[in-house]
Amino acid sequence: MKLVAADYAAEMPDLMSQLARPGLLLVVPDTSRPANVMTIGWATFGRVWSRPMCMVMVRPSRYTYGLINRAGVFTVNRMPAGSAKAVARCGAVSGREVDKIAEQGWTLQPGETQPAPYLAEAALHLECRTVFTSEVTAELAEELRLASYPEADYHTLYFGLVTGVYRHE
Ligand SMILES: Cc1cc2nc3c(=O)[nH]c(=O)nc-3n(C[C@H](O)[C@H](O)[C@H](O)COP(=O)(O)O)c2cc1C
Numbered sequence: 001m002k003l004v005a006a007d008y009a010a011e012m013p014d015l016m017s018q019l020a021r022p023g024l025l026l027v028v029p030d031t032s033r034p035a036n037v038m039t040i041g042w043a044t045f046g047r048v049w050s051r052p053m054c055m056v057m058v059r060p061s062r063y064t065y066g067l068i069n070r071a072g073v074f075t076v077n078r079m080p081a082g083s084a085k086a087v088a089r090c091g092a093v094s095g096r097e098v099d100k101i102a103e104q105g106w107t108l109q110p111g112e113t114q115p116a117p118y119l120a121e122a123a124l125h126l127e128c129r130t131v132f133t134s135e136v137t138a139e140l141a142e143e144l145r146l147a148s149y150p151e152a153d154y155h156t157l158y159f160g161l162v163t164g165v166y167r168h169e
Contacts, residue, residue, distance in 0.1 A: 001120055003112065003166040008052045011124060011165060012045045015078060019043060022084040023091055025077040026056055027108075027118060028067040030095065034108050035117050037100050038064045039091030042155070043076070052162040054128050057136075057155035063095040068158060072130045073116035076160075080123040113163040124167050128160025 018024055023039040030036045044055045054076060058065050068074055079087055090100050101108060101119070108117035111127045118125040136154040138145060 002169045004169050006124065006165045006167045008045070008126075008162055008165045011167075014124075015043075015045050015076075018078055022079075022087040025079060025087060025090060025119065025122070026058075026064060026068075027075045027077055027101075027116065028064050029071040029073065029116055030067055031070070033099055033102075035101060036064055036067055036095035037077075037090050037106075037119070038062060038095070039087050040076070041091075048159065049131075052165075053131075054126055054160045054162050056158050056160065058158065059153050059155050061153055065156070067095075068130070069133075069156075071116065073111075073114040074128050074130070074158070074160060075111060075114070075116050075118040076126040076128065077119045077122035078124040079119070079121065083121075111164065112166065118166075120168070122168055124165070126160075126162050127164035127166075128162055130158050131161045132159040133157060134159075 019041050023041045025037050026040045027035050027037050040056055042057045086104050107120040109120050114127045134157045
């Protein structure tokens, strides 16, 4: 596997299309093992504060929540075609119970620009450093609040400065 630096803006349509199905994989350094992985379907890719930015949303109930708060860094991994089952699994079980990366037989590689690993098996990954966080509140428009937060488990938004975008060849 060879890393090739990629153009963030050029990759956005593909990243967006993967979000809805099957999802992208958020990898965060762990405390009891090298890293944990969880599936994400809600994120935005863009340009904020004149910088390339990736915003991911994590509910406090996720094992990832404590990890991402502590680490301040993360990678977003786009898996190749044929990975839908594995991506679904990473969105159905928690790192509290299962070492999902070991279960899938995936290999972690150290990030090029951040102390956050990525999955060697990915087709592309982003390396990010959290520069701002914010919480969704009950002020969210009612139709969205009722649809997404019946139990008031509001996401935290993590704005990650994108310091590296790499295609795996
Ligand atoms: C397609 C898909 C998309 C998901 N998107 C998100 C998301 O954006 N934010 C979130 O907090 N949970 C999301 N989830 C749920 C988490 O991936 C799931 O709760 C996971 O088990 C959490 O893992 P963890 O406890 O190891 O952190 C999604 C699940 C699936 C299947």
